[in-house]
Amino acid sequence: MASMHPITFIKMHGLGNDFVVLDSRGGPAITTPALARALGDRNRGVGFDQLAEIRDSDSADYALEFWNTDGSRAGACGNASRCVASLMLEGRDAVRFTTERGLLHAKRAEGGMIAVNMGHPQLDWAEVPLAGPTDTAHLPIEGDPAAVGMGNPHCIFFVPDAEAVDLAALGPGLEHHPLFPARTNVEFASLAGPDHLRMRVWERGAGVTLACGSGTCATAVAAHLRGLTGRRVTVDVDGGRLTIDWREDGVWMTGPVARVFDATLSPDWLEAV
């Protein structure tokens, strides 16, 4: 891939869910499926769970596009949204940005945390999407999972002990289950206390990750709808803790972010992609 200009990027993470952030505002989009796969390679590239590209927006402060390590696009990425918002919030109280699913909002929260409103959950089978008319609260899959869309699909299992689940063994088959025509992210959650969940995730297009923001929102929504929790919950994921609050105006997610380093892609490496 030839490039006229040096391509700089920022490496960030939210609870160990790690990202390469590209900013192509004012110019053409940079990311292709091949570049996402090459950059996502932890041995020969940089390594990430998702790539987030910042684009110009006519209707908001900026637009965001998300890519998985397998080169596929994702309609939502909660933790990358919080990471990029932390950059864009410099000198501002709140930001508005567009993603595939529409307009979202983010703001600073207490203790240096970043909060993002991930929008309203999608509870209709066609919105998730599922392959045909199905009760999203109880899918016809062994283990009685629920389906919730947050701009991307999630299949959520409530289990006695999320720690004991072999994600690598179960994840690939469930990600490609025929009920999910666009594949799915897969979450396993158990109740850790009142309004407190323990959750682990297999991400569509990325595999096992330490955290998934949209998955945490989807799990909190499913837990409330099953009568397991209230609308505000603490969720412990492998990489740390998120707070989810399902309010009138959408599902708010609050947690930490980190900027790890800034760098420039080598032109020789890019040429070979």
Ligand SMILES: N[C@@H](CCC[C@H](N)C(=O)O)C(=O)O
């Ligand atoms: N890590 C993310 C979700 C990323 C996208 C997902 N793998 C998909 O393909 O839908 C998050 O924080 O939400």
